Amino acid sequence: MKRRTLFKYTGGMGLAVGMGATVAQSAQAGAPASGKQAPGYYRIRLGDYEVTALSDGTIGLPMDTLYQGLPPQDVIEHLAQRFQASPVETSVNAYLVNTGERLVLIDAGTGTLMGPDLGRLPSNLSAAGHFAEQVDDIILTHIHPDHAGGLVTNGRMTFPNATVHVNRREMDFWLAPAGEARTIETLASLVEEALGSLSPYIAAGRLQSFEDGASPIAGFSTALRAGHTPGHSAVTVERGGDKLVIWGDIVHGDFLQYDRPEVTVTIDLDPDMACAARAAAFAEAADERYIVAGAHHGFPGLGQVQRVGTHYAWIPLPYSANV
Template sequence: MQLTRLLRSSLFSSAMMAAIATLGFATESAYAAAPMAKTNAPGFYRSMLGDFEITVLSDGTVALPVDKILTNTTPEKVGKALAKYHQQAPLATSVNGFLINTGSKLILIDSGAGVFFGPTLGKLQANLKASGYLPEQVDEIYITHMHADHIGGLVDGDKAAFPNAIVRIDQHDTDYWLSQANLDKATGDAKGSFEKSIAILKPYVQAGKLKPFEGDTELAPGIKAVASHGHTPGHSIYKIESKGQTLVLWGDLMHVAAVQFEDPSVTIQFDSDSKAAYAQRQKAYADAAQHGYMVGAAHLSFPGIGYVRKEGKGYAWTPVNYSPLP
């Protein structure tokens, strides 16, 4: 009788173990079958500059055929430079905006592409909200230049996406891109660029909220526009200073880190004046390397901020070390 009970107990235990093993296997298989998410969401990156809070806002990325659009080089040289950094064309290229909270003003530098560059861009507004701010809170918007991937986010349909903001742009750019005469004589893609610029700025012009400036100008305490004309007629960079710390935002002074730091002479088809753009890039690189301040750029890989150092005949880029806290 005792033997019978032991056998039954043993058989029961074996059955239970088999069932548990089967259940475990089934559970493991179910987890392994979960669909792949296949997305990243960088959103925003926040840090402090003295007393200023800096929030980098991702507008998304766009795949650029950089081997075809970079100039004063060859596709072979571009491909070799990209491969050195385990990259290839078309290159996923970031579009970054920069939000500065000075404590008294909320200032956005560049607005992203809005709906003008397809579904992979136009995320700046959502990431602004995710970062804890609302479009209505933005006091001023400083534009580096009037290409659509920098001004497209200013509008939502035909309305101002930032209803309370004053927009500041160098007069050379507004004179060029908002000119009806330039639109009338333009052809092809160039005509479209003029049409977009006029439509995008229209609600701000009508509301009296477009306030151009000219050249080197202090726009707010601690924030200065610095003329760097070349990429466009009025391209500007912005120098931000607080408590002895400096951040210079380059706009489109450069586009492809893997290529243009090592060889600053490489230009891009989008330059209005490639020689002037190259000269401004050389000047900015040298100044950043000499003084060791932080820089940020619209198309450097998100969050697009870091430091430049001289290396050989060219320069090298060191991204900021990630920190979960500002």
């Protein structure tokens, strides 16, 4: 570029900067805060499938009492090292897979069961360009209210055209008339919520069970990761050489249980089995280097697992503006 031309352009830049400064000085009027977050959805490609992470919202959890296996003060100190304090703002995530032929939702959020800060999955699904009536299948990692509560709205099916798929052990434990959960007094409210969330689908013939490690629908496989609940299952989707494993509740949070895998949570029905499931999930994810989706990792909850000595670390996927 000739010097004269360069001077022309740089001179113009100086004029623009000067004009910008003038405009900035004249724009001093304040504006009210919106008080709203951006819609909670985020997309990645998995081969030619489109995966949409959907936020059901966030909720503050008392991690100093929720975590078990460490004294509360140790948990507080561990949180402080990561610039956090209890209660910890914790995500509730679900995942929609668009195969081009079907819309498959893994977990369904909380509905109205856990307060006004949650239950945002339907609005974020709409913001992402889909509607509840379009969902063909829902695979539940397990039947806890933050994964199954969103199946109903005012007692009616939120997803009226969807078939719900649940591990047989999980379904029998929570829903069977002689199910074990009904014999445990402390689970009474969870049993009631499970029945309320799934009864409309049972009545409509839209609840199906699958066996351990089975494929509830073509292209979606599962792995039993029992302990948190009896039929807690991870869901795997593979396409075009890419692999995504949707964990459910293998971990709660992004770091403490990676640093200390032996730490459990109060709602693990079998803590020892939950630890074993976590160890297996961590090792497999680190060895195979696939993408993991976590229900309670910071939204969008997508990342990979890395070995760090004898423990592990969570590495979030970098943000991409492209799908």
